[in-house]
Amino acid sequence: MYCPYCRNPDSRVVDSRLADDGSAIRRRRLCPQCGRRFSTVETTSLSVIKRSGAGEPFSRMKIINGVRKACQGRPVTEDDLALLAQEVEENVRASGVAEIDAHEVGLAILGPLRKLDQIAYLRFASVYQGFESLEDFEEAIQTLRQQAKDNERVPSGARRPLTAH
């Protein structure tokens, strides 16, 4: 690992810390040449298996690109998309697998996208889950309505806090 400041190919680990959920190790490193410190994050490699059977590294950018079209014209920012991709990656990594089907990545997107924007969710789900009729939409909308009702019933204090980073 090159020092990002002076490109020295050698560095010394001064601190190692496990992420709260155990999915990553963060190391503080010291460059013996320029004396600056930098961090590296070590995670298991995560492969997405495509329908053809070929694997490729999990990419947040691919998630964002896959969802962006469904978000056209919606009040969804690039930051929202980046957070969504991060949440998808965290959820997938938390399941502890080294490989995941592309199809399951799509499923992992549905939940966070539903919270982000319901219209974008319907667009994405209609393509991804192959909606073929108005009934398919009706069913999805009914589920959304039901969930909105369920959320109202949860006292705000009981909601799960956002994960701190």
Ligand SMILES: [Zn+2]
């Ligand atoms: Zn250096």
